[in-house]
Amino acid sequence: MRRLSAGAVVAYAALAVYAVVSLYPFAWMVSGAFKDRLEILEGGHLIPRRPTLATLADTWSRLHFFDYFLNSLKVTGLTVLGVLVVYSLAGYAFAMVDFPGRRFVFWFFVALLFVPSITVLLPLTILENKLNILGTHTGLILPFVNGTAPLAVLMLTAAFRAVPHDLHDAATADGAGELRIFWRVYLPLARPTLITIGVLTAVPTWNEYVLTRVSLNDESRYTLPLALERLASGTVPSYNEIMAGSLILVVPVIVLFLALQRYFVNGLSGAVKN
Amino acid sequence: MTATETTTLAARLVTRPRRPTSARRVRARRALVGYAFIAPAVVLFLVLGLYTIAYSFGLSFAKWNGFSPTWEWVGLDNYRDILFADPRLAPEMRNAAVNTGIAMVAVSCGTVLIALPLASLLNGITRLRGTLRSIFFLPYVTAGVAVYYAWRYVLEPDGAVNLALRALGLGSLARPQGFLADPATALPTLIVIMIWGSVPVAMLLYLAGLQAIDPAVLEAAALDGAGSVRRLRHITWPLLVPITVAVVLLGLRDTMQGFQIFLIMTNGGPAGHTDVLGLKAYQQAFFQSLSPTLGVASALGWLIFVAALLLAVVNARLLRGQR
Numbered sequence: 001m002r003r004l005s006a007g008a009v010v011a012y013a014a015l016a017v018y019a020v021v022s023l024y025p026f027a028w029m030v031s032g033a034f035k036d037r038l039e040i041l042e043g044g045h046l047i048p049r050r051p052t053l054a055t056l057a058d059t060w061s062r063l064h065f066f067d068y069f070l071n072s073l074k075v076t077g078l079t080v081l082g083v084l085v086v087y088s089l090a091g092y093a094f095a096m097v098d099f100p101g102r103r104f105v106f107w108f109f110v111a112l113l114f115v116p117s118i119t120v121l122l123p124l125t126i127l128e129n130k131l132n133i134l135g136t137h138t139g140l141i142l143p144f145v146n147g148t149a150p151l152a153v154l155m156l157t158a159a160f161r162a163v164p165h166d167l168h169d170a171a172t173a174d175g176a177g178e179l180r181i182f183w184r185v186y187l188p189l190a191r192p193t194l195i196t197i198g199v200l201t202a203v204p205t206w207n208e209y210v211l212t213r214v215s216l217n218d219e220s221r222y223t224l225p226l227a228l229e230r231l232a233s234g235t236v237p238s239y240n241e242i243m244a245g246s247l248i249l250v251v252p253v254i255v256l257f258l259a260l261q262r263y264f265v266n267g268l269s270g271a272v273k274n
Numbered sequence: 275m276t277a278t279e280t281t282t283l284a285a286r287l288v289t290r291p292r293r294p295t296s297a298r299r300v301r302a303r304r305a306l307v308g309y310a311f312i313a314p315a316v317v318l319f320l321v322l323g324l325y326t327i328a329y330s331f332g333l334s335f336a337k338w339n340g341f342s343p344t345w346e347w348v349g350l351d352n353y354r355d356i357l358f359a360d361p362r363l364a365p366e367m368r369n370a371a372v373n374t375g376i377a378m379v380a381v382s383c384g385t386v387l388i389a390l391p392l393a394s395l396l397n398g399i400t401r402l403r404g405t406l407r408s409i410f411f412l413p414y415v416t417a418g419v420a421v422y423y424a425w426r427y428v429l430e431p432d433g434a435v436n437l438a439l440r441a442l443g444l445g446s447l448a449r450p451q452g453f454l455a456d457p458a459t460a461l462p463t464l465i466v467i468m469i470w471g472s473v474p475v476a477m478l479l480y481l482a483g484l485q486a487i488d489p490a491v492l493e494a495a496a497l498d499g500a501g502s503v504r505r506l507r508h509i510t511w512p513l514l515v516p517i518t519v520a521v522v523l524l525g526l527r528d529t530m531q532g533f534q535i536f537l538i539m540t541n542g543g544p545a546g547h548t549d550v551l552g553l554k555a556y557q558q559a560f561f562q563s564l565s566p567t568l569g570v571a572s573a574l575g576w577l578i579f580v581a582a583l584l585l586a587v588v589n590a591r592l593l594r595g596q597r
Contacts, residue, residue: 025424099308119575207418246420
């Protein structure tokens with residue numbers, strides 16, 4: 001093995017320190033989730049002395065986190081699906097089909113990026129109340145889909161534009177209509193972008209809390225972030241249960257991230273460059 | 275029109291048998307196909323986007339409590355009350371604006387100061403680079419309620435941070451009331467956590483920038499006698515300036531608009547020391563029961579929007595100046 005130079009040692013030491021900083025709250029989250037009600041009050045030690053799975057099991061079933069997990073899965077899954085269907089159609093039209101007003105509508109979508117969500121939060125709830133979807137999962141999914149519009153339109157339009165135009169001409173010469181070309185030729189070619197957008201939509205939707213809190217009243221519809229907040233603001237909140245709930249909330253995202261890491265990395269650099 | 279209706283319409287339009295048509299009819303048909311493709315997106319946008327934006331704009335010129343049948347039009351009064359006229363509201367808003375400003379600047383600067391060295395260290399090593407990058411990236415992926423509770427847990431009076439400080443002999447830095455309940459440390463603590471959360475993306479961008487620099491250029495400069503400081507100043511830094519601009523503006527924007535961390539961790543406390551504008555707008559909109567504050571909430575939302583727009587304009591200017 002090659003010996004490390006002094007500079008490299010310093011570099012690795014500094015990086016190790018920041019790795020500890022990055023992991024610090026997670027370490028305590030895991031530690032707390034494996035402690036029981038008494039040990040959590042002792043505090044101070046990272047490794048539980050009497051590690052137990054009871055807290056996690058209890059949070060999962062008795063505190064209904066399994067149900068909330070399913071709710072979160074439903075809301076996030078349908079939001080991602082909606083985003084991919086609606087904006088790949090739109091992105092294809094912006095990239096490939098000539099129609100009057102194309103540029104105008106495109107820039108309208110992009111301009112949405114600048115409207116802070118807090119500005120429209122209140123009218124959104126008033127509107128949903130009128131439409132009778134306030135407090136339902138539909139009432140969350142529709143605005144989540146719409147909120148992703150600028151990013152999804154920008155990235156998908158760019159992805160479809162990057163496909164060589166010859167393919168479109170060849171398919172048209174073969175007598176294929178636009179919908180067929182879109183579905184058979186362009187959508188498969190845009191797969192990496194679709195996955196990237198799916199991931200970039202899924203993570204914030206999974207973690208969303210503000211709109212969820214002002215919309216949902218019915219406990220059976222809670223998503224994980226809201227359930228966690230309600231658990232923490234209960235009368236006798238116990239940090240071992242809160243940490244167990246937190247762990248249930250973050251583990252799926254971490255798994256998703258580790259599995260699709262390269263799409264994350266490409267997507268974020270692409271999103272920021274735009 | 276629902277999405278499925280639209281797509282079947284599109285299907286019918288595009289699979290109709292071809293017969294000789296004039297160029298004009300072909301163009302008209304293509305336009306229809308285009309509209310059918312964008313229809314679901316546009317309908318969603320018109321209802322949830324444009325309508326709510328217009329509604330909120332109108333409401334910002336009225337007083338309303340959310341229940342009474344009519345709005346009372348008050349012109350610019352809501353804006354005036356927020357900015358200076360209302361003796362109770364205006365100072366609160368000024369306090370929140372100052373806190374927001376401090377957080378915006380501190381988070382942006384702090385992010386650059388940590389992310390840039392971290393990225394260049396990471397760029398300089400070969401072993402473990404991928405693993406470390408994944409670890410450094412975790413705070414971004416999990417940003418949200420769960421991690422804020424984990425931070426609250428370690429920042430409690432008897433939490434891990436206080437105990438660690440005491441164990442290291444730095445007991446004087448420990449906060450007996452907990453870091454979030456102490457007026458002197460509440461805002462700085464939240465700023466540190468926000469920096470912790472925004473370092474990952476910034477680091478990733480810097481890393482991408484550093485990897486785009488051709489090592490041959492640096493070598494050639496070194497052979498020509500340029501020292502490491504000059505190489506940094508004349509080759510590396512100019513390439514990193516646009517990234518720094520992006521990181522700073524991203525930090526400014528996210529800190530101005532995001533208030534979730536404040537809502538979860540302190541809700542503005544202790545005694546307004548962590549009040550920020552987004553949180554104020556949220557409270558005016560949803561937690562004033564029957565008092566007619568919805569107009570004020572909307573007006574505040576629009577003031578935040580104007581600030582966001584100004585930032586975007588500055589952003590465009592700075593990036594154009596680069597080219």
